[in-house]
Amino acid sequence: MSKITGAQMIINCLKQEGVEVIFGYPGGKVIPFYDALFDSDIKHVLVRHEQGAAHAADSYARVTGKVGVCVSTSGPGATNLVTGIANAHMDSVPIVAITGQVATEEIGTDAFQEADVTGITAPITKHNYLVKDIKNLPSIIKEAFYIASTGRPGPVVIDVPIDISTGLIDEDEKGIIDLPGYKPTLKGNQKQIKQAVEKIYNSKKPVIFSGGGVISSNASKELTEFAIKARIPVITSLLGMGSFPEDNELALNMAGMHGTRYANMAFTDADLVIGVGVRFDDRVTGKLSEFAPNADIVHIDIDPAEIGKVVKTIIPIVGNAKDVLQDLIERYFKKDNKKSIARKEKWVEHLLDLKKKYPLQYDKESPNLKPAYIVEKIYEVTKGDAIICTEVGQNQMWAAQFYRFTKPRSFISSGGLGTMGYGLPAAIGAKAGRPDKHVIDIAGDGSIQMVSQELATAVSNKLPVKIMLLNNGYLGMVRQWQELFFNRRYSETCIQGCVDFVKLIEAYGGVGIRVKEKEDVEGAIKKALEIDNTVLIDFWIEEEENVYPMVAPGAPISEMLDHK
């Protein structure tokens, strides 16, 4: 039997898992890996900082539904991945991170570029491995992909000491999955589903609350079918955007701190909330004791630990969103649907009225360059067909509010962790996964500077992403809080005047466009999409524009602040 190196075995295993693209950065302890990669047809996207690799892998996974893979060297390389891994963990994204490690016999000696990677990443991974015996390598890789992609998805780290990657192993060694303690529940309990059907059928004021779990389990079709046929309005979480078409009249859009007024009112008045693949995050619920005060809660989630964690649930259903919704649909429509619809008619009409009465708004007549106007134009020009990535902060909320998301896997944003600097590498990962789509990063001037070195990654790897920079010269979201809650004392949030973003992108070999006037917005966006290169449009937006509506921290979501 012929022998191959551990590094070669990793490549073989990645191929077996169907990996086509990986994101990474070489270093001392992964030279053997990169040497094996040299002869492989796996595409490697060389980033400029490992955080970019983790975010790109995360976004690649979100847009394709496959497992994203990133690679770093030991020590600082691995610790640079940490933010990206934590981000994937909070948003339940399947990634496998392969990190180099010092030789087995050096572990624990504070060797050069040594860090306790499994220790550091234990709280932010679904699982992690330190490979101690080369014999286990194929099984570990197989298990890692299986764990990352099944159940509630999440990141898995494989820490590979250099003597493992240079060691020899039989080429034919096959990995097996041996995980006696890991059996995710996919099918929902039929008795519970039956109870949920009764509850929904008899409810007069139900809302569906659809989250990222609906997208990751590819259940958007089922959710949409159910909502439309049963005439139940749908609220989404930030990560659930795109799980239900926002151009449908039943879409109440995003709820919560910067959600729509009508979504928050729907939660407050509902008699039944059907949560699917959501975790009732504090940014959605606001003051918990006043969240959905009149509603019973049916909670469908694949992770039993999410059920009852935040809100009291009357009917818990543990299972995969897709499987549970299929069963729910089958049972529900055995009943007389007309009766059920008639019961909900008044409620639906009421919500449609609220939707007309309280639309998301901004001053359309203003001569100033408004961020909401830019996002609306991006939607118009792309006809809603682009993949929109965002940074974190005001830019993210404007993107969520004013673009209309109609398809799953089209809105890519850092939800739970709120990672500034996510958007640009996410756009790069998205473009690598979906080269056929326009990929746009709706960015802020604060966030993008956390990762601006990745402009080089986009240009040099020929992944032409389009950065729509909403430049207000502030760390805008913090400035907004300072304005509203700290007497406009703008402590350390003004970042004006030191970066020329057009020159910056040009320095990296991309194309820069500056827009200061409203009438130039549409033309610039069109031009950016036509250019086959990374383009950054530096929109000089109104500096002190705020994101509204807004629920003040600690307030109930029924109380919203708005434009004066």
Added chain:
Amino acid sequence: MNHIISVLVENKAGVLAKISGLFSRRGFNIESLAVGPTENKKISRITILVNAEKQGIEQVIKQLYKLINVLKIQELDPSNIVERELVLVKVSTNAKNRAEILEVVNIFRANIVDVAKKSLLIEITGTTSKIKAFTDLLDTYGIIEIIRTGKIACSRGNKKD
């Protein structure tokens, strides 16, 4: 309230760290913890004593189940278990009080495991309340050191069949 959680885990490197890390991360204090192999050498048992409200303990158990190497978790019902802890107590003595201490040791069915000129080393097993009563008594003579294993517990067998 104190809860005794008995956790069966795969006997693999790093598992204990993951479990104890989870407790601290979710804001729970471990009162005591005992680990050892079971009848199956691939499986270890971790007995954890934790102070928490009922809802908190339910959440911690759910979170523990999410750890890949955790096989089974049992919250033991305090009214239907046998619990034990082994404690080594080094107590200072002199010629005058040595006999008195020996009497206490006999009453509590403890054992003397080492004798020195100015101290005795005593081994005692039992429930938390027995050990507390014992150490309270010895305290009057001056306890030099106490080493405890942490509590272990096993549910009682079915008495009906």
